[in-house]
Amino acid sequence: MKLRFSKMHGLGNDFVVFDAINQTVNLSTEQLRLLADRRFGVGCDQILLVERPRNKGTDFHYRIFNADGSEVEQCGNGARCFARFVHDHGLTRKNEIPVGTAGGDIRLYLQDDGQVKVNMGVPVLEPRDIPFLADRRQVLYNLDLEGEPLQAAVLSMGNPHAVLAVDDVETAPVASLGPVIENHPRFPQRVNVGFMAVKSPAEIDLRVYERGAGETLACGTGACAAVVAGRLQERLEERVQVHLRGGDLVISWKGEGEPVWMTGPATEVFEGNIEL
Numbered sequence: 001m002k003l004r005f006s007k008m009h010g011l012g013n014d015f016v017v018f019d020a021i022n023q024t025v026n027l028s029t030e031q032l033r034l035l036a037d038r039r040f041g042v043g044c045d046q047i048l049l050v051e052r053p054r055n056k057g058t059d060f061h062y063r064i065f066n067a068d069g070s071e072v073e074q075c076g077n078g079a080r081c082f083a084r085f086v087h088d089h090g091l092t093r094k095n096e097i098p099v100g101t102a103g104g105d106i107r108l109y110l111q112d113d114g115q116v117k118v119n120m121g122v123p124v125l126e127p128r129d130i131p132f133l134a135d136r137r138q139v140l141y142n143l144d145l146e147g148e149p150l151q152a153a154v155l156s157m158g159n160p161h162a163v164l165a166v167d168d169v170e171t172a173p174v175a176s177l178g179p180v181i182e183n184h185p186r187f188p189q190r191v192n193v194g195f196m197a198v199k200s201p202a203e204i205d206l207r208v209y210e211r212g213a214g215e216t217l218a219c220g221t222g223a224c225a226a227v228v229a230g231r232l233q234e235r236l237e238e239r240v241q242v243h244l245r246g247g248d249l250v251i252s253w254k255g256e257g258e259p260v261w262m263t264g265p266a267t268e269v270f271e272g273n274i275e276l
Contacts (some may be wrong), residue, residue, distance in 0.1 A: 010077030012246025013218030066212030074158030076220015103158025178209025217246030
């Protein structure tokens, strides 16, 4: 099976993107892992598939697979790359693109300055819908890690996130705590783990350990989740600049019941063909 792909990234969070409309793409878990392998494959954090729409009112369906081959519901940096891909490859002429995902429908907006703005939807705060095992909704939850209590905000941006406040992201225990929290038994579908340092009410630093991928240079849904968590704790303003290792995103959220807006770049690096 020979497939054409594009290599793209959003702030260093990188993707292999397939047009699954004009070619048949049916990848096994083993093939997905090979594609993501940085030594034996193309190398990426996630694989993205552009498919025909499944939901009424959408133009495309968007599927996301992690480097370990698992399929996930949503990816914010990938969504921006998705918009750039379908526009630049002639699959749409629209600058406003409604897209279906496993985590719900989203809208992507291509701006004149080359940035992509995404309506990431309304954050999910009820534990059962995240999903997260808890008796009732709280702003912060206590997580027991081998007898060590830890507080985290927990919510979903179409995929589950736990957000921890730290003093300095550079010294945060991302590598050690990330996988432990990702696989904590209170998260039935595992969880993405954000480490957030609030610099001011309009500015945060963030590192994210992504479910099924490990730490990435940027995480769009993680940036959204961090801003929502900070707003609910009354630590952040409506519009926040998020500094990630790969670059900056601007996240805006008016408050409960409102969608989260994300603005940032998306870049195509190269195109190629691979035999699988």
